[in-house]
Amino acid sequence: MPIRYFFLNFLASSAHLLRYSDMSILQCKRLHFLSLIFSILLFSGFFGTVSAQVDFREESIYFLLTARFYDGDPSNNVPNEWSSYHPDPNINPDITDPNDVTYRGDFKGIIDQLDYIQDLGFTAIWITPIVQNRSPLDYHGYHAWDFTKVDPRLESDGVTFQTLIDSVHARGMKIILDIVTNHSGRFGIKGQAELKYNSDPNQPWGQDANGDTLTSNPNWEYDGITPNPDDGKIWSRANVAELPAPYNENLAAYNWPNSITYVETSDPDWFHHSGNGFAQGFDDVENLQNRALHEDTPDLNTGSQAVRDYLINAYGQFIEMGVDGFRWDTIKHMSREDVLYLLDEFKKINPDLFIFGEVAQKRHELLSVEETNPHWYTWRGTPNQSEPSGLAIIDFFAMSTFHLFEKGEAMSGVQAAARYDHLYSDPSTNVTFLDNHDFGPNNDWNRRFGNSPENLTAAMNFMFTWRGIPSFYYGTEIQFMRGAYADIQYGGHQQSLDITGRAYYGDNVETAHEHRVYQHIKKLNAMRRAIPALQKGNWRWDGNGGGNGVGYVREYQESYAVVGLAKDGSVNFNFSGLQNGTYRDAVTGHEVEVTNGSLNFTVAPSSAGIYVLDGPGLIGDLGAGFFQTDANGSQGSGGNGGGSGGNQSSASLSFDPASPVPGESVTVIYDGFLNDESSVNMYWGYDSWNGITTTAMSKNGEFWTVTVTVPSQATSELNIVFNNGNQLWDNNNENDYQVSLSNSSGGGGNQSQDGSFTWTPENPRISDPITITLQSTENAVLHWGVNNWQRPSESNWPGNSNPDANSDAVRTNFVVQGESSVIQFSGFNESDGVQEINFVIHYPDRDFWDNNNSNDYRITLSTATSVDEFDNFDSKPAVTRLLPNYPNPFNPTTTIPYELGAQSQVKITVTDLLGREVTTLVNGRQSAGSYQVQWNALNQSTGIYFIRLETGDLLQVQKITLIK
Numbered sequence: 001m002p003i004r005y006f007f008l009n010f011l012a013s014s015a016h017l018l019r020y021s022d023m024s025i026l027q028c029k030r031l032h033f034l035s036l037i038f039s040i041l042l043f044s045g046f047f048g049t050v051s052a053q054v055d056f057r058e059e060s061i062y063f064l065l066t067a068r069f070y071d072g073d074p075s076n077n078v079p080n081e082w083s084s085y086h087p088d089p090n091i092n093p094d095i096t097d098p099n100d101v102t103y104r105g106d107f108k109g110i111i112d113q114l115d116y117i118q119d120l121g122f123t124a125i126w127i128t129p130i131v132q133n134r135s136p137l138d139y140h141g142y143h144a145w146d147f148t149k150v151d152p153r154l155e156s157d158g159v160t161f162q163t164l165i166d167s168v169h170a171r172g173m174k175i176i177l178d179i180v181t182n183h184s185g186r187f188g189i190k191g192q193a194e195l196k197y198n199s200d201p202n203q204p205w206g207q208d209a210n211g212d213t214l215t216s217n218p219n220w221e222y223d224g225i226t227p228n229p230d231d232g233k234i235w236s237r238a239n240v241a242e243l244p245a246p247y248n249e250n251l252a253a254y255n256w257p258n259s260i261t262y263v264e265t266s267d268p269d270w271f272h273h274s275g276n277g278f279a280q281g282f283d284d285v286e287n288l289q290n291r292a293l294h295e296d297t298p299d300l301n302t303g304s305q306a307v308r309d310y311l312i313n314a315y316g317q318f319i320e321m322g323v324d325g326f327r328w329d330t331i332k333h334m335s336r337e338d339v340l341y342l343l344d345e346f347k348k349i350n351p352d353l354f355i356f357g358e359v360a361q362k363r364h365e366l367l368s369v370e371e372t373n374p375h376w377y378t379w380r381g382t383p384n385q386s387e388p389s390g391l392a393i394i395d396f397f398a399m400s401t402f403h404l405f406e407k408g409e410a411m412s413g414v415q416a417a418a419r420y421d422h423l424y425s426d427p428s429t430n431v432t433f434l435d436n437h438d439f440g441p442n443n444d445w446n447r448r449f450g451n452s453p454e455n456l457t458a459a460m461n462f463m464f465t466w467r468g469i470p471s472f473y474y475g476t477e478i479q480f481m482r483g484a485y486a487d488i489q490y491g492g493h494q495q496s497l498d499i500t501g502r503a504y505y506g507d508n509v510e511t512a513h514e515h516r517v518y519q520h521i522k523k524l525n526a527m528r529r530a531i532p533a534l535q536k537g538n539w540r541w542d543g544n545g546g547g548n549g550v551g552y553v554r555e556y557q558e559s560y561a562v563v564g565l566a567k568d569g570s571v572n573f574n575f576s577g578l579q580n581g582t583y584r585d586a587v588t589g590h591e592v593e594v595t596n597g598s599l600n601f602t603v604a605p606s607s608a609g610i611y612v613l614d615g616p617g618l619i620g621d622l623g624a625g626f627f628q629t630d631a632n633g634s635q636g637s638g639g640n641g642g643g644s645g646g647n648q649s650s651a652s653l654s655f656d657p658a659s660p661v662p663g664e665s666v667t668v669i670y671d672g673f674l675n676d677e678s679s680v681n682m683y684w685g686y687d688s689w690n691g692i693t694t695t696a697m698s699k700n701g702e703f704w705t706v707t708v709t710v711p712s713q714a715t716s717e718l719n720i721v722f723n724n725g726n727q728l729w730d731n732n733n734e735n736d737y738q739v740s741l742s743n744s745s746g747g748g749g750n751q752s753q754d755g756s757f758t759w760t761p762e763n764p765r766i767s768d769p770i771t772i773t774l775q776s777t778e779n780a781v782l783h784w785g786v787n788n789w790q791r792p793s794e795s796n797w798p799g800n801s802n803p804d805a806n807s808d809a810v811r812t813n814f815v816v817q818g819e820s821s822v823i824q825f826s827g828f829n830e831s832d833g834v835q836e837i838n839f840v841i842h843y844p845d846r847d848f849w850d851n852n853n854s855n856d857y858r859i860t861l862s863t864a865t866s867v868d869e870f871d872n873f874d875s876k877p878a879v880t881r882l883l884p885n886y887p888n889p890f891n892p893t894t895t896i897p898y899e900l901g902a903q904s905q906v907k908i909t910v911t912d913l914l915g916r917e918v919t920t921l922v923n924g925r926q927s928a929g930s931y932q933v934q935w936n937a938l939n940q941s942t943g944i945y946f947i948r949l950e951t952g953d954l955l956q957v958q959k960i961t962l963i964k
Helices: 003-020 025-043 107-112 114-120 161-170 259-264 285-290 305-321 336-349 374-378 396-401 403-407 411-418 453-465 516-530 532-536
Strands: 061-064 124-127 131-133 144-150 174-180 325-329 354-357 431-433 469-473 538-541 549-556 559-566 571-575 581-585 591-594 599-603 608-613 652-656 665-671 681-686 690-696 698-700 703-709 717-723 737-740 757-760 770-774 781-786 801-803 810-813 815-817 820-825 836-843 848-850 857-860 893-900 904-911 917-926 929-936 943-951 954-962
Touching: 107 114, 107 161, 114 516, 124 325, 144 305, 161 174, 161 305, 174 305, 305 336, 336 354, 336 374, 396 403, 396 411, 396 431, 403 411, 403 453, 403 929, 411 453, 411 549, 411 893, 453 469, 453 516, 453 559, 453 608, 516 532, 532 549, 532 559, 549 571, 559 571, 559 599, 591 599, 599 608, 665 717, 681 703, 690 703, 770 836, 893 904, 893 943, 917 929
Parallel strands: 061 124, 061 469, 124 174, 174 325, 325 354, 431 469
Antiparallel strands: 131 144, 538 549, 549 559, 559 608, 571 599, 581 591, 581 608, 652 665, 665 703, 681 690, 681 717, 698 703, 717 737, 757 770, 770 820, 781 810, 781 836, 801 810, 815 820, 836 848, 836 857, 893 929, 904 917, 904 943, 943 954
């Protein structure tokens, strides 16, 4: 161990022992004297410079869920009430894996795998909150009950949070703690402001083991581990604060988070009392900052001194224990005044504490209310006209450009990541990410990255060499749970976490190093760590890489680097205006002498050229991952990583029909090495992995089959790989399988919908009543199903419904009301597992089918099972508008964002200077919300074009420029 770390650990351990041990006063004095002597020597320079670096831009961060990463101590494995295996067959009966309890990982597990994290090259770890939680689904740590205490479900004998901190520091690494100050969990704050509920004796959780009414048990206290002997439940409702009269007169009421609990009977010194306590939208400050962002997260009154003092005391102890940074959850839901107060108090304890906040933006552009935008929190007053706040932020706008890697778009589009850099106080401290436990780069922002390893590594090449601090989500190094939902989506609390992006990871660490992506990330980290310009240098775009590439020059003090990155093909870069001298490529070791300020080199797909002035040359293994092996762009077999994912021989596939057309059904028959697995999924998309979907297959004899409908918007191909529902993939040695589409027109219904119906609410939750209104009194029938045309429970059928004789669909007649016709759904129970309503409309009197060109209509139902699922996160825009495309000028692909203030019939077209229509990008009905569409102008000529957005009587036009 280097002497500086021995020394720092000695001082930390001394302080820890003085604070927590039972030593005698004499022993404490002796230890204090030794610490004092060492401190004098330390700061007098006896041991040389030993202070740890505090510029977090030098770090790269590995982010993990503490309870889901690695199980170092099985004795502390315990279930939650929801989404967790439990031996009681009446609790979560659909979860049958006895190992799949929510609390599996722990501090000991992280310590056991520090070698693994460090081998990958990461220098800091960010862990989810560790304070004591209390909620039916609190394994992730965002439902605090006692902010002053570490949750015992994460600790082991002799292994505390302090042990973890010391172990991380002993390796020269840093630890970032996730903290929450915006809200508590549903039960309030232990001993300070406990929220009140009734215990319904008619419900299982309101009864003891004998079926009698559950009463308080003074001999039991909730700790997440010890069951209450009266009812045998770890999460027993015994001893919960009880509602006063008159709310306790009906014990069946007020059992779930409600306005009575959150507002009427809570302490206003601790919780905000705004409206009914629950956010009604996310576009205004009142809803964002003074109301609960979720049903399970009552909003703390962070302007109250009582709350402020409590939080400073609680989190101050962790700063004193030695954490190096805070990731600050949901600060967008607090006023900047409150954030700055707490920030300054934390910094008083440790001025070098690195703090970055989550100002989540589930969109691609700025919000109209400036106080809700990320850059707002990086200043103390007006942006660019006041002092910086000292707070860094998580870079959602950079992440929004990473969607292009999911969609297989041109690399050059990633330049839009810098479009708001001028608004931040210091964008070089922004923490960048591709996906995490809440968000992912798909259209709905809710899945782990699901595209190819080539596209993944291309994204990482940018994230690790461009400005900012890269944050890497656990398991991405092997594409763990590739394309899975980040969190539980549908089916409510019975779903297992093992089908989500939060699945337990520990089973994979022994073999992860064999994965090609693992080796790629390891080399990336090594290069970033060795080249200061990649960590914190100034930068400028350069290199003229075209659509498949992006280039930039970075400079920090004496470190000077030229970076060229390629994606879908080899790219020739041409840099100019450089400093003259000898450049060496960190990727291949190639050496070039620059005499006229120009540097030219070739980069292979998913590789990089990183030419450093007077640099060390080759860093890391030659040809590791997807990096090239020479200056000509040759690629090896992945270096030490070998293959990745499915590396067995290709499967035998057949398709019926062999070349389907858009809108047509196609049956896929799989015959490969996954045949003997208990389940097989087809993971597929179209036209270079757009519209990614996972579809379960059925066993048919020795083979697996599935029938799907080719999306009507598909134009050239289907892209397919297969998996066993876990981590075994058949992806044709990373080339993926493809099915060519026919150019002939599809069959089925070919009428276009006429925009004559709407539904309310526009973005319904599972339990919301839904009304479909048809602007006609003509005889009409709704043919509908749920979850891709499955037949719903009859209890969900509206009146005037009958089963369809030829399918699983339900037939429901519209009822005339005045000048329109309606159908009303009463709402679904979460236990029904309804994800969406699929429907078409039939007008029997004229035998007319309105089925949206065979693509069918769909109403998506949202649900939320934890604080991390932000329903309608940034809500619907106030107006309909066409936003500026990026990049512009472009070649050959540009992204066109737009917003809809209400459900509308939308048409977006591209026209040339003469007004001739070049292509139609969107033509159909869409709900209110924020969208984007891409145009690939590969086959068009250089020139001026116009984007036209039409919604009813509204027309907006925008000029764009294509330069080839």
